[in-house]
Amino acid sequence: MLQALAGEVLTRPPLWLMRQAGRYLPEYRALRNKAASFLEFCYTPDLAMEATLQPLQRFGMDGAILFSDILVIPDALGQKVDFREGEGPILQPIRKAADIKTLKKNSVLDHLRPVFDTIKRLSLEMPPGVTLIGFAGAPWTVAVYMVEGRGGTDCGTVRAWARKSPDGFAALIDLLIEATADYLAEQVRNGVEVIQVFDSWAGVLDDDEFRRWVIEPTRRLVRRLKTTCPGAPVIGFPRGAGKRAEAYVAATAVAGISLDHTQPLDWIAGTLQPKCTVQGNLDNQVLLAGGSALERRTREILEALTGGPFIFNLGHGVLPETPPEHVARLVEIVHGWPAAVAERPVR
Numbered sequence: 264m265l266q267a268l269a270g271e272v273l274t275r276p277p278l279w280l281m282r283q284a285g286r287y288l289p290e291y292r293a294l295r296n297k298a299a300s301f302l303e304f305c306y307t308p309d310l311a312m313e314a315t316l317q318p319l320q321r322f323g324m325d326g327a328i329l330f331s332d333i334l335v336i337p338d339a340l341g342q343k344v345d346f347r348e349g350e351g352p353i354l355q356p357i358r359k360a361a362d363i364k365t366l367k368k369n370s371v372l373d374h375l376r377p378v379f380d381t382i383k384r385l386s387l388e389m390p391p392g393v394t395l396i397g398f399a400g401a402p403w404t405v406a407v408y409m410v411e412g413r414g415g416t417d418c419g420t421v422r423a424w425a426r427k428s429p430d431g432f433a434a435l436i437d438l439l440i441e442a443t444a445d446y447l448a449e450q451v452r453n454g455v456e457v458i459q460v461f462d463s464w465a466g467v468l469d470d471d472e473f474r475r476w477v478i479e480p481t482r483r484l485v486r487r488l489k490t491t492c493p494g495a496p497v498i499g500f501p502r503g504a505g506k507r508a509e510a511y512v513a514a515t516a517v518a519g520i521s522l523d524h525t526q527p528l529d530w531i532a533g534t535l536q537p538k539c540t541v542q543g544n545l546d547n548q549v550l551l552a553g554g555s556a557l558e559r560r561t562r563e564i565l566e567a568l569t570g571g572p573f574i575f576n577l578g579h580g581v582l583p584e585t586p587p588e589h590v591a592r593l594v595e596i597v598h599g600w601p602a603a604v605a606e607r608p609v610r
């Protein structure tokens with residue numbers, strides 16, 4: 264992964280999967296029952312470590328993503344965050360400037376100490392050649408959850424606030440840039456080698472909003488990380504960015520860009536890959552379906568993107584209903600690349 268992120272073109276691309284740990288694995292469900300709440304699970308190094316390693320033990324990916332969540336930042340800032348079974352996260356929403364003042368930004372690193380302990384221990388356990396990936400939510404996406412109070416909305420409340428009083432909303436984004444930069448630098452100090460910044464809700468924004476609330480905060484975050492931890496490459500994931508991924512790469516100077524399944528392979532190869540390492544972009548629905556669709560699409564992606572710096576991944580996280588055998592088959596195809604010519608689809 265580090266070679267790919269340094270711009271090297273590899274015959275066989277490295278592979279990891281967003282949400283490679285989690286509910287689709289029976290061993291994860293068993294482990295999850297050992298903690299009373301999801302946050303307690305994230306803050307218990309023994310459990311978080313085990314969950315991080317489970318997909319490696321079963322499938323042998325080339326990267327391990329720290330088991331945690333993007334919402335540990337609002338939790339560390341003192342916002343009430345609750346994960347309900349089957350419902351996803353619920354937060355006590357922040358809706359105005361006065362609410363921002365209630366957030367405690369000085370205690371973030373202390374609060375997240377168990378996450379750093381997990382990383383420190385994991386970094387000693389990584390098999391040779393496997394990269395430890397740290398992560399955080401991008402300021403915009405974390406702000407979506409903080410303001411809406413939950414996921415799965417049209418982001419109407421947060422967009423209305425940002426439109427009505429951009430300077431007031433910018434105070435929240437600024438605070439998140441600082442907290443996230445400190446958090447990620449501390450992850451690197453404790454042993455993560457690569458950072459992924461998840462902007463899962465980037466796609467709801469118009470072009471002006473995208474520049475102001477996705478590109479600009481990410482640019483500032485990446486610039487700070489280049490000073491505090493220059494050795495750790497950053498992968499940005501502005502999900503739903505479409506063609507705006509090009510402006511995102513140019514302005515933020517990320518080492519890698521993670522692409523979703525809607526972005527065309529010829530455009531990725533022709534426009535983005537000459538400028539940046541690309542990661543992606545198998546549709547998680549195709550992984551769920553398995554069979555010939557999985558075989559065909561995986562090979563199409565490999566053919567289109569192995570000519571430049573590339574990391575194989577999904578376009579978004581593994582879905583909870585995904586059969587683990589489909590993941591095993593995907594890893595087998597990618598690890599077996601380049602396949603014998605006869606196995607390649609005839610065009």
Ligand code: 1CP
Pocket residue numbers: 280281282283284285286295301328329330331332333334346351352398413414415461463580
């Ligand atoms: O009890 C449980 O098991 C809860 C399910 C769960 C899991 C397994 C949640 C709640 N978070 C996680 C782990 C997680 N979340 C990881 C580490 C595991 C891995 O990748 O292998 C990571 C990287 C995340 C990141 C995350 N959390 C994102 C960004 C990626 C994405 O999927 O877009 C987002 C948006 C979240 C919020 C969140 N946390 C949990 C859920 C169900 C959600 C999504 C809520 C929604 O629908 O908006």
